[in-house]
Each structure stands twice: as structure tokens, then as C-alpha cells.
Amino acid sequence: MSGHSKFANIKHKKEKNDAAKGKIFTILGREIAVAVKEGGPDPANNFKLSQVIAKAKANNMPNDTIERGIKKAAGDVGNVNYEYVTYEGYGPNGIAIIVDALTDNKNRTAANVRSAFTKGNGSIGTPGCVSFMFDKRGQIIIDKEECEMEADDLMMMALDAGAEDFGEEEDSFEILTAPDDLEAVQKALEEAGIVLASAEVTMIPQNYVELTDETALKNLQRTLDLLDDDDDVQAVYHNWDE
Template sequence: MAGHSKWHNIQRRKGKQDAIRGQLFTKLSRDIYLAAKEGGGNPETNFRLKVAIERARQNNLPADNIARTIAKATGTLQGVSYEELMYEGYGPYGVAIMLDIVTDNRNRTAADVRHIFSKRGGNLGEAGCVSWMFHRIGAITILKEGCPMSGDELMLQALEAGADDIKEDEDSYLVITAPEAFKSVRDALEGAGLTLEDAELTYQPDNWMTLDGEQAEAVMDLIEALEAHDDVQNVYTNFEPAD
């Protein structure tokens, strides 16, 4: 029985890992699809596609999947058509949440997301209910490892290119830009020989809401459930756990 139990646990864990990998592959493929649909299928001239492909390769998405997804997006291969949506709502304790949605069936996705919110003490709201609490920024990540510049040199380079700020943590630098300056700063940093780990337009809250204990756990449970849904590409929130 012990041997059977061990094998059962291994299979269950493997099944869970396979499901997580499949879910990740779905999200990566949709990123590639939307990037190629928006800016064409050449990653040399479409930076969003270039970043999406690099992220997919880092997570071992097969090359055939990448090529097939680009072909679908550019019309050379028939397939489903996706649309991008933004959902807004409130989590437990009034935490603000925004979701980037990519779906081929908005009615199904809305019902799923509404159920996830309501089951965990939140509610899906109307457009504009929380977006006023956030602002759009450009975020460019550069790893310290392999960076040819010091932090001071990178800051000078970024600010001269039009960046608003640069933040540093243990492993990386984060360059913050206004949305309209994002492309020019990104191009300038690449032109200076820097390798960008990530570069995207994202949302940042104007003010953070700090929770701890059971309150933080309740919010994290909702966020994790939303992130686990295939159609949710990104989750933005003004919640941060207490130290």
C-alpha cells in the first residue's frame, strides 16, 4: 500500500505540474499571438513579439508552437481569433484589481471571472470602477549579471534617454518611463549595448494598500485563482503584503 500511495502521489504531482506547464504555454502563446497580430510576424521589427518569443523560449515553449501561433496571428494559418479586454473589480477588504484578459469567448470568460471573484469575497465591477487608482507606466528590467554598466552609469543613460526613474534591487534594475517615452528609452538602452530582460507597458497603483495575516491570505487566494485562469494574462492590484 505504501508503494501504491507513493506512486499515486508522484502521478498526482506530475499531473499538477503538467497542468501548470500547459496553462503557462497557453498564456505564452496568446502573448505571441497578440504581439504578431498587432505588429507583424517579424521579431526584428516588432519588439513586443521579440520579448514574447524570448519569454516563451525561456519557458521551453516548443519552436513549432511559436511558429504556428505567429502564422495564425498573421493570417497564414487558420485558427481561433482572440480579443484583448480589461476587467476591473474589488477583492476582499476593498483591494482594487484589474485584469488583462485575452479570450476567444468573452461571455464564458466574464462568467468564469465573476465566479472567481464572488467565491472569494470580491466582486467583478464595471469599467472604470478601479482604473482611476492606477496609472500606466513603461517598465524595463535589466539584470545586474552581465550588465556592462554600473548602477550610476545606467541611471545617467536612462535619464538622458527620457526615463522618469530607476529602481534597484538585489538582482536587477527597473527603469520606469512615461508611456509615451517607453519606446525611445527602450531603443536607447538597447542601442547602448544593454540586454533587456523584459520591457512592457504596465499599470502601477497611485497608492498601496497593506494587509497582513488572514486578510493578506484572503487577497492572495483571490489573486492566485485569477492568475490560474487561462484567459487572465496579467493581474494588477494595489495590494501589498506587510513585511
Template structure:
């Protein structure tokens, strides 16, 4: 996991830009409903819900929208209508793709996923075809801005806090840990006075494929964008990295 990650940096910037769009509220609202339904409405006792509430606030989702979604999940039974699914497949160039879904219509979503993969030169695969390439990890983003620590000092702090691994780019540190340790590591970093820009449970590839062809990279990114634009899609994870020689073009 360690190492400079051009695509991860670009994807993080894209996510911040996407948070300005109204569609993100729809997706986060579904996540809040399901998390409250599964683990209860109190973020203090429901870590999954706490992460999503933090995500909602980072996206500037109004507090009344957040509370309304939590109440729906906890009280109305609306969370029962959403089903959590995971699709697996390949982007152009054999790049592995994992897609996390929350849907109220499995058949509709299956058709839409097949169409998106096919339209953009990919292939929807069978369950298990690429999931073995990924591990579920807690991921915390710490912005470098105003952080008076060099990489070695930060790594020492992160490891003492319980982190397993660290990735860096020009703008942030990415801290990885076991999913069940995410909150403990998050709190330990906060106790050290470090800002946490984002905390999430993500699917992290165990190894990556470097893409150095601009046309192929464009096809892969267009497939990812099309998947992320679908209302049912909550997360898209891949195992490709952009080569330094073409990263600036994206």
C-alpha cells in the same frame, strides 16, 4: 512609483517560477497570435510582437512553437477568434485589481471571473471602477547580478536613456517609461552594455496600499494566484504592497 517594492520582487520571482510550467506556453501562444494578427508577423516592425517573442524566449518556449503561433495569427485568421478584454474589481481589503484577458468565449470568461473573485473574497466591479488608479507604462527589468554600477550611476544612465522613473530591490532595477518610448529606452540601455531581463507594457498603480496583516495578504495573493491560473488571463495588476514585517512569509 519609486521606492522599495517587496511584492513586486516576490511577484517577479513567482513569474520566473511560473515560466517553467506548460500553461505559460498556452498564454504566450495566444498573445503571439493576436499580436501577429494586429501588427503583422515581423517583430522588427511590430513592437508588441517583439516584446512577446522576447517573453516567449525567456520562458524557454521552443522556437517552432513561436513561429507556428505567429504564422497562425498572420495567415490563418485564427487571431480573429480571440477577444481582448479587461476586468476590474477589488480584492479583500479594498485592493484594486485589473485583469487583462484574451478569450475566445466572452460569456465563459465572464462567469469564471465572477466565480474567482467571489470565491476568494473579492468583488468584480464595473468598467472604470479602478482603472483610474493605474497608468500604462513600459517596464524594463535589469538584473543587478554582475552589474558594476551603484544605484546613482544606474539612475543617471537610465534617465539619459529616456526613463521616467526607477524602482529597485535586492535583485534588480525596474525602469519605467511611456509605452511608446519602451523600445528606444530598451535599445539605449542595451547600447550601454546593460542586460535587459524583461521588457513589457504593464499597468502600474499611481499609489499603493500597504498590507501588514498576514491573513489579509494571504487572501489577496490567493485571489491573484487563482486569476493567473486561468488560461484566459494574460496579466493581473494590483495596487497593494506587502509590509516589511510580513514580506518574508511570502
């Protein structure tokens, strides 16, 4: 879901087909369950849950589906046995790839992720083998169509709230924070009436790698497609310069 571009592609997010929505809803349902288990069912007192709810709404998950997920998780806390696991490895030409998964069967997930790398002519590495090439940052994306504030004013508001960096692309603004400062910046923007397309802790590549070889491009895309199709995979980060 994340890391497939330097900035979020807003239009792409809005135009996801039904199959992609089903996959996203499955992922979000698991995230809701884990968030409720860890911090309770009240988003006002559970920032992680409030983040998942915001992400769910950004992906057009119906409110009643979100509420049902929270209620189900709250009544089933003892049976929520998903756990987070991260895999690191290399795609073609040494492209660095990090895979975050949320699973109730680590053996199944590990086999599927390894297969995705292998089929794309890549390989799984040891923990830490590529994560040093990324910076863990809070990332907020704002759709320009949803924002009436001038870029300079938005930048100053974000920086005053504790943001570290501000970027602009054709259809969106990107605000970067330290992971621990994401909540404060997010709340400041929301209290000012700014609509956020997404707000999450992500992995930002320190450098991007270009691929020009057609075979390498096809192999990398195959790996990314297989990972995207896996319901256990929550997010994929890479340093390919698309």
C-alpha cells in the same frame, strides 16, 4: 503574470515549475497570434510582436516554439479571433484589482473572473472603478546578475534615452517610462548590450495597501490564485503591499 510585486521577482521567474510554464506558454501563444494579426509576422517591423518574443524568451520558451507560433498565426490570420478585455474590482478590504484577459469567449472569461472575485470575498466593479488608482507605465526589469554596468551609469543611460524613473532592489533594476517611450528606451538599452528580463506596459499602483487580517489575506490569495490558473487571464494588477 504582472503586478504581484512592486518589482519583478527574478528568481521566481526563473524557477517556475512545469505547470506554470505551460500556463505561460499558452498565454504567450495567444499574444503572439494577436500581435501577428495586428502588425504582421516580422518583429523588426512589429514592436508589439518583438515585445512578446522578448517576454517569451525571458520565460524560457524555446525558439522553435516561438517560430512555429508566428508561422501558424501568419497563415491563420483570418481565424485569429481573440480579443482583449479588462475587468476591474475589489478584493478583501477594498484591495484594488485589475484583470487583463485575452479570450475567444467573453462570456466564459467573465464568468470565471467573477467567480474568482466572489470566492475571495471580493466583487467585480464597473469599468474605471479602480484603474484611476494606477498609472499606466512602461516598465523594464533588469536582472543584476545579467548586468555588468554600474547602477549610476545604467540610470543615466536610461534617463538619456527617455526614461522617467529608475529604481533598484536587491536582485534587480527597474526602469519606468511613459508608455509611448518604452520602445525607444528598450532599443537604446539593447543596443548597448543590456540584457532585459522583461519590458512591457504595465499598471503601477499609486499607493499600496497593507493587509494584516489573516482571513482577508487568505481570501485575496484565493482570488489571485484562481485568476493565475485561468488560461484567459494575461495579467493581474493590484495594490496589495506584499
